[in-house]
Amino acid sequence: MPALGSMNHSPATGVPDAPGSHRLRWIALGAIVVALALIGAVLIYLSPVLALLEPHDPALGRVAGAPAATPPPLDSKQRINILLLGSDNDQKFRGDALLSQTMIVVSIDPSAHQVTMLSLPRDLWVEIPGHPSAKIDLAYALGGAPLARATVEKAFKIPIHYYAWVGLNGLVRVVDRVGGVDIDVLHPVLDDNYPNDFSDSGYGTERVYLAAGPQHLDGRHALQYVRSRHGDLLSDFGRSVRQQQLLLAIQHRVAGMDLVSALPTFARDLNGHVKTDLDLVRLTQLALFMRGIHPGDVHQAYISSYVRDATSADGQQILVAEWPAVHAYLVQLFGGDLLP
């Protein structure tokens, strides 16, 4: 390679290159090297995020299926629906047979700048595709995220474009990573038989007390708040309300964070505890969108008015939906964005 500053000759013409052309070539080469270095640095920087977003479901160790509806393009203003799944995944459960104790459809409407969170009660009796009817929380245990998604789409006619699953440790880590959450605890939480999720056996219990009123909760106490139901007459519905409260509180904290520096650290912390088929670009796009969301833009929705207690043929305490009323309610929430 010639030394910098020496004159070069064009091999095609044998005419010496103009000094300006030579400089441009070196500038172009330098720019390519810098760009490659930048891409490499970004790849290294984001490698934890990329690892987190591998599109497979670890609970089953198999590739997740596609949604019934194709996700809208990035530049679209169409509604995007994400199924949030939460599971007990401590030692007393087999990794491939986790019930989804939490199911929330987060529906993002970019054109209206609105977000709707719809909680699905875990004891709801539904048709699970390819299986006998059962509580909706069994779908994830039987077929992972693909079956949970298919079950929700079949029962509620809501197109689920993406899913995100979080285990107990994942939730604790998310809350701790954002520096804790600020929550108005609706009732005192008293539970003498709260499952001690982090004991060696996973079978122990511990006593839990959370005072009522606004307060700052770390990950462990936030988990206790959303998970305890022994001291709540509203049982699973009460828990759904608290879960949505926590999601809003996390969103509020994330809105004040530096996303550029936080994302890789987040991903490194959460690897193995959070799984999703959201791709990196969509995740970042949604994270940016959520930063601009204010409390008044978020609507909390429940179907508690359209279900009743019942007992299944095999003696389980279940919830049975009045499906026409549920679907009418969903039309109010989602307009024409439902499956046929």
Next chain:
Amino acid sequence: MNRRISIGVLSALLAMAGCTSSTPVAHDPGRVVLPVKQVPVPGRIYATKSRALYRFSGTTLTRLRFGSSVKDPAVTPAGDRIAVAQLQDQSSTIVVSDPNGRNRQTLTPPAGAEGTLWAFAPGFDRDGHRIVYLTDRGKPPSSPQNLQPNDLGVWSYDLATGQSRRLVQPFAYTGGDSDPSYRPGVSDQLVYTTYLYGGVPAEPVARLTWMSTRTGATVYLSPDPGRNFEPALSPDGRYVAFIRATPGGDDLYVMPLAPTYNRELRPYPSESAVLIQSGIIAQPVWAPDASAIAFLELVNGSFDLFILPIATDTTIHAAGVAQAVTHGSFLDADSRLAWSP
């Protein structure tokens, strides 16, 4: 999506993220309280941070050595004794001491025949002879196979005799009652928060409650549904400050109290209460001379101590703006404040 394209788009998005303005949230500095200079505290305000007890007085901040973790400080009207809930791993007890945390005396047991016990939120009467507090004492035996309610009820403890007695039986599976206080100026009245469920579909409700300890009669001072809680009585017992939850926040209100109540009033007294401060407010407490209310307010992700001057001339109202005593200090908002001369 092709990963290289993803990286390119992502870089652009992250660049945008870097340019996006948002209010940064504070992070807990650990076991440190950060005072705002030049804001002298009249008298002594007690608060906890990370379950350690702090005293603000003038411009001096003192961490009181109180052994293990504590919450819910209370102080006698004379300021000569303090009480706290002392927390162990799975239980808590009520402990009294001198104002510096010395000469401690444990009043309530950490366990009884019914199992391990909680005790929280002590409050002295006007003479400092009795303490009202919360406990799950008297609960039925419970196990994962046979779940029973273990809600907190309101009890009193007589410092002269060492005897405790239940004053209020909580509604089962509500978490129980909270925030009990003896009413200053009289010997037989309590104010506290009752937790229950109301509305259709049912939702959590918190109601301000007045009680005669002489007759056992109770009267709600706020409506159902609604969440009105954390009542704090003025030193003369004529006013009560409290928190009302609204869709946008937890605001501070004040209302006058009648000398006594024989029945529920409509509209409820709370409905004509005066808004004193908006925001996410917690744990109001009156100055010993009723000239101010201290409270914790959520600012940029941190609960900090504020003092708001109050005037009670013709009508009760804020007499100025609230002054921050701390900043970015993450004080325990689930723990009461106490204020003595």
